[in-house]
């Protein structure tokens with residue numbers, strides 16, 4: 675969401691991973707009805723440069739030190 679009634683793409687800094695966080699690179703993100711309300715019906719109040727799309731799938735890039743249930747996929751080693 676770039677602003678009220680306006681959507682598009684912007685670049686953002688990678689977030690810092692906290693001890694209980696996972697950083698996920700999205701592969702597919704779907705808009706939700708709540709996103710429509712946010713952008714076009716002012717459901718959360720005026721916002722700018724807000725990332726939408728909480729319904730997604732992706733690949734884990736990094737996890738925090740306290741995360742034990744998931745890890746980034748193993749990296750393929752060349753020559754094997």
Ligand SMILES: [Zn+2]
Pocket residue numbers: 706707708728729
């Ligand atoms: Zn939803």
